[in-house]
Amino acid sequence: MQKHTKFEPFTEVTPTSPIAADSHGGRAKCLQRLVRLELPVPATVALPFETVHNIAKGHFPDTERLLGYFKEGTLLSVRPSSEDPDWGGPGAVLNIGMTDRRHLELSQTHGEDAAHSLYLRFIQAYAVHVARLDADDFDAMSPSAEGVKAALALFEEETEEQFPQDPARQLTQVMRSMARAWEGTTARLLRQARGAPADAGLGLVVQEMALGVGPGESGSGVIRFIDQATGEARINGRYRRQSLNRDALRKSDEAMYLVKDPRGASLQEEAPEAFKRLNRYADICRSRLREEMEIEFTIENGKLRVLDAVRTQRSTRATLKVAVSLAEEGIISRDDALLRLPPRALNELLHHQVDPAAKRDVIARGIAASPGGATGKLVFSGQAAQQCAARGEPCILVRRETTPEDIRGMHVAEGILTERGGMTSHAAVIARGLGLPCIVGASGLRLSVQRKTLQTADGRVFGEDDIISIDGSAGEAMAGAVPLLEPFFDDDFETFLGWAREAGDVGIRVNADSPEDARLALDFGAQGIGLCRTEHMFFEPERMAVMRGMIFAETEDDRSAALEQLLPMQREDFTALFEIMSGRPVCIRLFDPPLHEFLPSDREGMRQMAEALDLPLSDVIHRVDSLSEFNPMLGMRGVRLGVTMPQIYDMQARAIFEATVQASKAGDPVVPEIMIPLVSARREVELVKTRIDAVAAAVRNETQTEFTYRLGVMVETPRAALRAADIVQHSAFLSFGTNDLTQMTYGLSRDDADRFMGDYVRQGVYPEDPFHTLDVEGVGELLLLGAERARSQVPDVTLSVCGEHGGDPETIAFVRQAGFNYVSCSPYRVPVAQLAIAQLAI
Ligand code: PEP
Numbered sequence: 133m134q135k136h137t138k139f140e141p142f143t144e145v146t147p148t149s150p151i152a153a154d155s156h157g158g159r160a161k162c163l164q165r166l167v168r169l170e171l172p173v174p175a176t177v178a179l180p181f182e183t184v185h186n187i188a189k190g191h192f193p194d195t196e197r198l199l200g201y202f203k204e205g206t207l208l209s210v211r212p213s214s215e216d217p218d219w220g221g222p223g224a225v226l227n228i229g230m231t232d233r234r235h236l237e238l239s240q241t242h243g244e245d246a247a248h249s250l251y252l253r254f255i256q257a258y259a260v261h262v263a264r265l266d267a268d269d270f271d272a273m274s275p276s277a278e279g280v281k282a283a284l285a286l287f288e289e290e291t292e293e294q295f296p297q298d299p300a301r302q303l304t305q306v307m308r309s310m311a312r313a314w315e316g317t318t319a320r321l322l323r324q325a326r327g328a329p330a331d332a333g334l335g336l337v338v339q340e341m342a343l344g345v346g347p348g349e350s351g352s353g354v355i356r357f358i359d360q361a362t363g364e365a366r367i368n369g370r371y372r373r374q375s376l377n378r379d380a381l382r383k384s385d386e387a388m389y390l391v392k393d394p395r396g397a398s399l400q401e402e403a404p405e406a407f408k409r410l411n412r413y414a415d416i417c418r419s420r421l422r423e424e425m426e427i428e429f430t431i432e433n434g435k436l437r438v439l440d441a442v443r444t445q446r447s448t449r450a451t452l453k454v455a456v457s458l459a460e461e462g463i464i465s466r467d468d469a470l471l472r473l474p475p476r477a478l479n480e481l482l483h484h485q486v487d488p489a490a491k492r493d494v495i496a497r498g499i500a501a502s503p504g505g506a507t508g509k510l511v512f513s514g515q516a517a518q519q520c521a522a523r524g525e526p527c528i529l530v531r532r533e534t535t536p537e538d539i540r541g542m543h544v545a546e547g548i549l550t551e552r553g554g555m556t557s558h559a560a561v562i563a564r565g566l567g568l569p570c571i572v573g574a575s576g577l578r579l580s581v582q583r584k585t586l587q588t589a590d591g592r593v594f595g596e597d598d599i600i601s602i603d604g605s606a607g608e609a610m611a612g613a614v615p616l617l618e619p620f621f622d623d624d625f626e627t628f629l630g631w632a633r634e635a636g637d638v639g640i641r642v643n644a645d646s647p648e649d650a651r652l653a654l655d656f657g658a659q660g661i662g663l664c665r666t667e668h669m670f671f672e673p674e675r676m677a678v679m680r681g682m683i684f685a686e687t688e689d690d691r692s693a694a695l696e697q698l699l700p701m702q703r704e705d706f707t708a709l710f711e712i713m714s715g716r717p718v719c720i721r722l723f724d725p726p727l728h729e730f731l732p733s734d735r736e737g738m739r740q741m742a743e744a745l746d747l748p749l750s751d752v753i754h755r756v757d758s759l760s761e762f763n764p765m766l767g768m769r770g771v772r773l774g775v776t777m778p779q780i781y782d783m784q785a786r787a788i789f790e791a792t793v794q795a796s797k798a799g800d801p802v803v804p805e806i807m808i809p810l811v812s813a814r815r816e817v818e819l820v821k822t823r824i825d826a827v828a829a830a831v832r833n834e835t836q837t838e839f840t841y842r843l844g845v846m847v848e849t850p851r852a853a854l855r856a857a858d859i860v861q862h863s864a865f866l867s868f869g870t871n872d873l874t875q876m877t878y879g880l881s882r883d884d885a886d887r888f889m890g891d892y893v894r895q896g897v898y899p900e901d902p903f904h905t906l907d908v909e910g911v912g913e914l915l916l917l918g919a920e921r922a923r924s925q926v927p928d929v930t931l932s933v934c935g936e937h938g939g940d941p942e943t944i945a946f947v948r949q950a951g952f953n954y955v956s957c958s959p960y961r962v963p964v965a966q967l968a969i970a971q972l973a974i
């Protein structure tokens with residue numbers, strides 16, 4: 133290729149040579165940094181991507197000139213240097229330059245064993261990587277005079293050529309084989325799977341070998357300064373005498389301890405000077421590269437050389453610990469620390485995780501609805517889950533889909549698996565709220581609740597008491613128990629989140645409907661409650677009966693009687709939330725019960741209901757029948773209930789205000805926020821507002837206490853977004869309920885989405901499940917439009933998102949851009965949201 137600027141086919145790595153990760157690869161760049169830090173790196177020459185690409189096509193650079201950078205007779209290594217180390221690359225080849233002559237010379241200077249070992253290693257590598265001979269044939273040979281002879285003979289026999297005795301030719305051939313390996317189809321597909329672009333280049337690093345074999349203290353090793361699992365300062369790694377490069381890691385049985393150890397010899401004692409210097413280098417890397425590095429080193433007759441240093445691989449927990457330590461020591465800023473962890477990675481610290489090393493016998497796949505890992509006995513009903521838990525046995529609750537009747541079982545189960553449902557179905561929403569691992573829409577399963585069996589797509593049948601595991605982060609259910617890693621939040625986690633909160637510029641509230649949720653949210657630093665789904669307060673069986681009594685009431689009197697029972701319960705609920713949140717905003721959504729979630733679906737459920745309500749079974753069946761809707765998600769929900777049966781919202785408003793008075797007496801003044809769900813017309817808001825105002829006046833009068841409240845609307849129908857300018861006239865705030873808004877914008881039932889979502893995403897119809905990540909093109913457009921229209925009338929109206937998307941980092945970026953005031957999400961997603969917002973704000 134003709135270039136106007138002078139193209140350098142290779143460059144010696146010096147502190148000032150023009151080397152960059154995007155032209156020479158990450159390893160070359162990193163070595164240059166080490167050279168700049170004056171670490172004892174052997175002479176190194178870097179070949180850029182273009183040179184390597186040319187080599188693959190058969191155009192070689194001037195190898196003699198390249199060799200001119202090294203002392204005559206030096207052995208060399210060639211190692212890959214891709215832009216991102218995670219993209220992989222061909223294996224390193226060591227000891228280039230070993231010939232019969234060098235073999236003889238080294239036998240004299242370094243001893244026969246060392247010379248045999250060096251030569252044999254090279255013959256093996258050359259035979260396998262360059263001549264493409266069978267590795268097994270060469271592996272068997274031992275590093276002895278006979279072994280070397282046999283290897284040379286085998287090479288000649290197989291290739292019908294003499295083993296090359298010219299270092300320049302050896303080097304050329306090694307570079308060619310590595311360049312070609314990179315361009316091969318398998319290698320390309322592999323790295324593309326790891327995120328590399330199709331045209332990712334490979335650089336090569338040619339380096340003088342430091343010989344860890346030979347006289348005096350000679351050996352090689354790898355040293356780390358942190359524990360890779362915890363991030364704590366702890367020296368670990370390996371050193372092995374008379375070894376080259378990473379041999380020490382491969383043959384652990386012969387390795388030496390690094391730090392003084394009663395069990396045997398250690399580098400610290402045997403080569404104290406080298407050990408001290410390695411520690412010093414680690415400090416230098418830490419302060420100047422601002423990273424915990426793992427150092428690959430060789431000791432050559434007592435002389436320490438650093439071959440390479442890379443960022444120490446580590447767990448999320450360790451990444452967080454290191455980031456916090458570096459910031460606390462002033463090496464990096466707090467902002468830098470916050471940028472070192474992707475927000476979703478926090479999930480690994482908040483929930484149990486399936487050990488990444490665990491073997492997985494996957495029996496079903498579904499939607500990864502709530503993160504974390506769990507193992508337990510299979511149970512097929514909420515009741516069985518409770519019995520199991522009472523025996524102290526962990527269980528996984530499997531249901532076709534969950535309903536409020538399952539709530540107790542869900543509370544005690546370790547994890548939840550449903551055959552049906554999508555990202556915002558009952559099971560998913562509740563599981564996320566509880567922080568329980570959950571998979572929904574595992575449609576390959578055949579579930580028989582009657583027989584209590586679960587049949588997988590490959591025909592295996594699992595019954596009650598069989599152990600299964602689920603990975604809610606990956607959406608995989610597995611046979612048997614898998615090892616789990618414990619959740620982990622310590623002081624560092626607290627500190628880190630504290631910094632995130634300080635850096636954030638969008639509010640974060642929590643979707644909470646119980647005192648436990650509220651307390652947890654406060655622990656995580658949520659600023660208030662953004663969505664209290666009041667119907668969730670009635671999922672407990674005793675309360676459910678009262679709720680059902682109200683739903684079933686046919687006369688005004690019956691309804692009033694039921695509401696009278698509900699009032700004190702709600703008053704208590706709200707008082708508790710107000711007290712816990714001590715003056716922070718609490719946004720209470722008036723009832724929005726999709727009726728199917730509150731009515732029994734089978735005969736047994738109806739029988740129990742008849743018993744609880746003291747009604748004949750036939751009455752119950754008849755009433756359930758008359759209340760049944762073809763599409764309950766679009767039926768008598770939300771404000772429609774409030775408009776047609778206004779006493780229900782009256783009761784809730786009264787409970788809220790009485791709780792306001794009570795909680796304000798004891799503590800900080802409360803200004804409750806009341807939110808109307810499923811609005812689609814301004815008149816709905818007017819009707820509800822008029823009645824709520826009247827209730828407020830009555831309670832003020834009765835209690836002789838002043839208080840205010842804020843009334844807001846949930847924008848979760850497309851019409852509400854379109855008519856936002858109109859609807860906002862009566863609203864202090866608008867909160868976008870993106871679950872329903874997504875459902876209605878797509879015309880896609882949130883409970884049935886699983887039926888085709890997998891196919892749709894696989895075939896690229898939708899880039900992602902829109903119930904998971906906001907569809908910015910469609911639903912997002914409605915958000916922007918609604919926000920703009922609302923602000924045109926009430927410029928300072930408070931805007932927020934309280935659908936499940938509120939905890940999703942990409943959605944958060946979108947609404948932040950649109951200037952929303954806060955997001956609200958389930959408690960365990962609060963830390964993720966905090967970090968996402970902080971990173972956007974930095
Ligand atoms: C929504 O629809 O986005 C919402 C938050 O309400 P729910 O999920 O309770 O319908």
Ligand code: MG
Pocket residue numbers: 809848869871872
């Ligand atoms: Mg909704």
